[in-house]
Amino acid sequence: MSDNRWSANRRRFVKAAGAAGIIGLAGCADDDAGADDAGADDGATAGDVDDVTEIRWIMNPAEEAIDIEVQYQPLFRYLESEADVEIVGQPTADYSGTIQELRRAEEDDRVFADTSPGAVAQVPEEIDVTGMRVAFGAEQYFSLITTTPDSGIEELSDLEGETVATAEPTSVSGTLFPLLTLRNAGLDIGSAPGGSPDDFELRTSDHTTAREQMIEDDRIAAAGTGAFSTAAHVPQEQFDEMSQDFVDISAEYDDAGTREPELQLLGVSDPIPRAPIVSNAAWEESIKDELTQLMIDAPQEAFEHDSMADVAEALNVDPSVLDADEDDLSDDELSDRQLVEDHELWFSGVVEASHEDFDPIVELGQELGLDWGDL
Secondary structure, eight states, rough: OOOOHHHHHHHHHHHHHHHTOOOOGGGOOOOOHHHHHOOOOHHHHHHHHHHHHHEEEOOOOOOOOOOHHHHHHHHHHHHHSSSSEEEEEOSSSSSHHHHHHHHHHTOOOOOEEEETTHHHSTTTTTTTEEEEEEBBBBBBEOEEEEEEETOOOSSSGGGGSSSEEOTTTTTTIIIHHHHHHHTTTTTTOOOTTTOOOSSSSSEEHHHHHHHHHHHHOEEHHHHHHEHHHHHHGGGGGHHHOOOHHHHHTTTTGTTTTTTOOOEEEEEEEEEEEOEEEEEEOOOHHHHHHHHHHHHHHOOOGSSSOOHHHHHHHTTTTOGGGGTOOGGGSSSSHHHHHHHTTTTTTTEEEEOOGGGGGGGGHOOOOOOOHHOOGGG
């Protein structure tokens, strides 16, 4: 989905904020009264416009239903209000598309990107690690393998001869860790993810699609996804029994079991370093360091939407469903409300990080026999 109205709303916000002294996009320099009060002339105002730097932000998809440009507006708005920049989002079709964009970035390309943790292993020379995204204090997350309660699958070994849905082939939590989990359970993963497993069929897509295919199609016995996609469907007591690490660390534990339909937990990965924000390594302007520090120092409010009603409008959803009593809403309206809530930015901060923080991902590739450079 692409909805230019949201970008326009963001620019209007920054322009209005500029009148109150917050520096943002070019439009915020057009307040003549403010310029007169500061002793500025028209030439200075024009200079302010010229000083705005355009930053391209490559946006890595994770779930099909999410309009990532809408989801990221709080962070973009914050950066634009604190620095003389305009953030231009560039969504990619899949993880591979994000890697391709990072590989082709040239020296003068002002590029940031949100990526899968695997990007640090795939293109280590092309990127600098800006920081690690954290969710409400959690610097690690998890991969899950789930099934439906009526599937007849009781443990991972029961998946021999079955079809397993996962995310993109290079997704760390959606495919690579599920493959490792299945291999550790005794299943032969063959040449996956580049080829086919020997003991089961692998069907790749994205986290949301994998979950929904498993729920809706009896031919798909299980799904491997990031916990952010399926944990809310799994009762907490199942995590209590299977993974103390998940209980202690995961930001998804508190909401476990709050969504229908209920799913059955088959496997939980070891903790995974959360996804990074990266930048073009060849780009060396001072604005890059300024934006990096702004993200690391950002208050939690910088990662929160001012108004979920604005989010609803950007998604062409009637904002009235947000405040209505749940019993008064139709199934479609409940889905619309859930869609809006799912567009809250999934992380609440950025902490300092380096390539070394993602060594577990490099080691994962080694365990699976991957050549990261070929992916």
